[in-house]
Amino acid sequence: MSAAPRRPRKKAGNAPTPTPSTPVEAPAAATDTSVPPYADAVVVMDAPAPPADTVVAQASPEQTADLPVLSSPAEPTSRPHPASPPVTVVVPEFASTALTELPEDRYFNREVSWLDFNARVLALAEDPRLPLLERMKFMAIFASNLDEFFMVRIAGLRRRLETGLPTRGADRLPPRAQLEMVSERTAELVADHAAEFTKVIRPALSKAGIHILGWTDLEHAEREQMRVYFREHVFPVLTPLAFDPSHPFPYISGLSLNLAAVVREPETGQELFARVKVPNNVPRFVRIEPVGRPSAEGRNTYRFLAIEELIANELSQLFSGMEVVERHVFRVTRNAEVEIDEDRDEDLLQAMERELMRRRFGPPVRLEVAADISDHVLQTLVTELEVDSRDVLRVPGPLDLSGLMQLYDCDRPDLKDPPFVPATHARLREGESTRSMFNILRDGDILVHHPYHSFSTSVQRFIEHAAADPHVLAIKQTLYRTSGDSPIVDALIAAAEAGKQVVVLVEVKARFDEKANIGWARMLERAGCHVVYGLIGLKTHCKTALVVREEGGQIRRYCHVGTGNYHPKTARLYEDFGLLTADPEVGADLTDLFNTLTGYSRQTAYRRLLVAPHGIRAGIIERIEREAGYAREGKPALVQIKVNSLVDEQVIDALYRASQAGVHIDLLIRGMCALKPGVPGLSDNIRVRSILGRFLEHSRLFRFGNGDVAAGRGRAEFWIGSADMMHRNLDRRVEALIQVTDQPSRTELAELLNVSMSDRIEAFDLNPDGTWTHHISTSDHPRVDLQALLLERMLKR
Structure with a gap:
């Protein structure tokens, strides 16, 4: 274990040049002024609605001119590292035979890594380019984060020490x-x-x-x-x-x-x-x-x-x-x-x-x-x-x-940051007039990207339409966190009162939302909903909804699987993905999953889903090893992962071995990361980046395989879902990842991952010694804010 990392350091260069403020939506109302931790939440605050003629700041053409074309690179063998000379993928001599043993000191301490995440939050508070009240907000988030860290992580270490448990961390350090x-x-x-x-x-x-x-x-x-x-x-x-x-x-x-x-x-x-x-x-x-x-x-x-x-x-x-x-x-x-x-x-x-x-x-x-x-x-x-x-x-x-x-x-x-109004997804705009959402979904899957896409005109509308539609027979949904005046809960209650079968899994063990969720559970029960609390010993963290509809004497199923909660307020401040689909295979998968959650079914194999605690870790490692096999055969291989935390040793070890085999690996980790990137002979081909900003980067996204996705070439797989790469998510929670198979959605996900790793994006990069380098825009190396760029492009669509 290396020495405790220092504060994030800014990339050396000339004095930073001002960049446009990130456009933001007018925050939703809150019932109090408490600060949800930025590790799992963003502050929800009152603010006036933007006027009709609100002008949204945009990235300048000069800043975006050098960004890569938004499509998947065709079979790359090397790519530029942010603020450094080009880095060539290193294929060790032993790649085609046996791999070396992994060293014992191959993990960063997870507690220090979490503190480094909070240091990055503090770095935003110190950024003079941000509006002053936004900087003050990050000061408050830092303090709230630290409170939760002590209440949970330090409390756990204390308990292990006091009970005499000899448990050591992955980095071999005792409590x-x-x-x-x-x-x-x-x-x-x-x-x-x-x-x-x-x-x-x-x-x-x-x-x-x-x-x-x-x-x-x-x-x-x-x-x-x-x-x-x-x-x-x-x-x-x-x-x-x-x-x-x-x-x-x-x-x-x-x-x-x-x-x-x-x-x-x-x-x-x-x-x-x-x-x-x-x-x-x-x-x-x-x-x-x-x-x-x-x-x-x-x-x-x-x-x-x-x-x-x-x-x-x-x-x-x-x-x-x-x-x-x-x-x-x-x-x-x-x-x-x-x-x-x-x-x-x-x-x-x-x-x-x-x-x-x-x-x-x-x-x-x-x-x-x-x-x-x-x-x-x-x-x-x-x-x-x-x-x-x-x-x-x-x-x-x-x-x-x-x-x-x-x-x-x-x-x-x-x-403050200027407000913005989330856009209705292009495929759903026609549904605002004549066509129903169910007709639109029968034409193909819809990938929504919050907060750029409106939650209220996509996911919320999906549930509300299901509740009001006389042809809908049943609605099944998981609720982990939701808002204090939740329109989702209102719709479920209305559906039950209209005689529909409504099944809601309310996770009453959701940390710091236990009391609120107990209240929701009782309210839903009084309205006639079937309320269940999941499986013994497991938290239900997956974000899933299933609508069963009768159409012409046949049963059709419509589904939503997402990375974020059914929470209209945080959906305006969290970055998340959700997939709306009428695919029969997904409908069959969610039917099997809900039967497991509500009854005694013990389904472990699915069609388009990976489900924890039985399938996600094995499924992720299997796909990483598949890429390693391609690399050993001399074929281009790529793994890109975007999650909140990466601390699971089995997944990290699989990434190390894939790097040794020659796989190019990009990791976007917002919070804790126990993996050491860029270590010669161990992780030469792994880059770790963290992007923080006005919106909480909350989505979990996985890509396995190379190829030009936009052109329909290659073998790339894309998955989104609720699971981080942590023991608790992979072993002690019910989580769900869904494979994204439609071409437009796959192209959009590939573009996001490629742009996020571009050296023209402001970001924090993790160094082999555990320090973080904050790459900001300078006069000699202009960079853009990723979220501002996505807002600009969303408004143009």
Whole structure:
């Protein structure tokens, strides 16, 4: 294992030249200001709808002139590496015979790799070319990501260490060594994050008219305004909890902001400790209304005071007759893993509800404190919370910057990406007038690419039409995550109430959506839907829908298989694919799959699907090895994979051996990657790239085989689906990949993969030593934003 990788480094060159802002859609409304992790989610926020004459920024002709033609290259033997001389595919001398043994140190540590992903998110927050409120949003996403990392990954390492399990990671490091390495890396990132906020983002916001103020920054009239707000809105919900021999140390809920207060008895001089929880039902940042300022200025200028700062300066009202000596903000992160014994628990919903209640009291895994906290107050917290001193993070700035997402609601379109409206797929536009979606699908498959293609006029409309169509007999669908006001759920309920058979698999074990999904399950059951919860011991993560329709006395099946959730809001912010089809083989496959999910069928072989936990890993490795066989025979061979994470050792080893055989391998990995690219003799022919941007790159896409796809030549296979290359996806989840067989869709997927790997695209490239190089546009090497390019081309179609 190499040393912990450093922050992403920018490609050396002249100062970056400004590039057009990535066009974005007006974000959908949200019910709160919490930040979903960028690892699995993008923030959903309120924003005004774009005006009818919205102008969408586009990549300039100069920037796109040198991009490759959007078609599959015919039998390439070499290709340029981004920002480097051409790299020739290396075919080792032993390629035609036995391969060498793979070295033991062939994997990066997955925890450090995840932290490197979050460092790339932070790099976006530091990018001065992005609009200021977009940079602030990435600051919030970084903080939210780190919270989940501690709640899940660090909690898991802690449990293994405490139970004495000798389990080592794939990189051979034991849990204690991993924790030490992660602790060091996390401290570096937290310091960088805080410095970026205090030294760059906060001053820039202030210069732009969005002020995040301290108490001492307020004018006299503003302080009085805040005191009134405190008395009327905050003071009534505060409860100071003392800690002394007659008062036990109070329970500290996970991720809550708290104030540790030290007060002194005036008569005796005795100092006492108390805790005050910052309420989570008031805004994190309180807006200070304009006082004595012209109304024109007030419309575009915002002044905020953090709620913890207001409470800290009004503590004397909570401790009447006492002297407030110290006040320090702190925050605890707790283990959020959920453990259910599905063999023992007869009612899964009730078991999940009990476990969610227990999760509130999980053991602490992190204590965040203000950098200026006194030693004796810190020692009190460490002792009473029973945390290790190594779990303490001194933060040189405000705690919990995920709360910054609230400020994105400021009406400052000049500080945000311009909005855009997703396009209706060309094949579906005719369906908006006369032809039904079912008639259109009988003409051929439709591949939709969100958010460039509208979710509401494709997938959502597919379900809504099925619910309203009198010829539809049944709808079967999986739901992993959906929105708070889901039109998908509304359509399913309407279908059940109309007498259709509706079967919905609701995954109540979807992390951090358990409570919401339990609510959906009960609502669907009350409406008459058949609700099931999947297979014991497995999460159902596949994105599938099956519509059964009677046509002329015969049964016809229509299907959707996708890479993303049936979530209309995140579909406007996540990059995902979905395939709509009337192919009888896919219909038969989904029928078999739903029979497995709802009954006792144990189908393991399918026609156009690969299904985990039995078939995806084996199917992927089989196709990688097939390409390796072609390479050993001297034939061109190609593997291209786009996933969120690549950490499964069996898949990685198959890629290593394919590289040794001479297969050219392109990997687009948004998050964790344990594979080491470009290592002589091991992975010479593997490139790893990560693309981050305004939209969350979420699709999973696989290509096996070379050839000119646009011209209909070659043997390339294309697959899309829900599975990442991780143990949990391949062994402990029901996942589905579907083979894309129609020519237009195959051409579109080939074009996306080829353009994504072009050296004219802005991206992060992984180096053999684990560091990442951020390739950005410079005056001597112009590059374009992939998502801006795709938006431009979508608008032209």
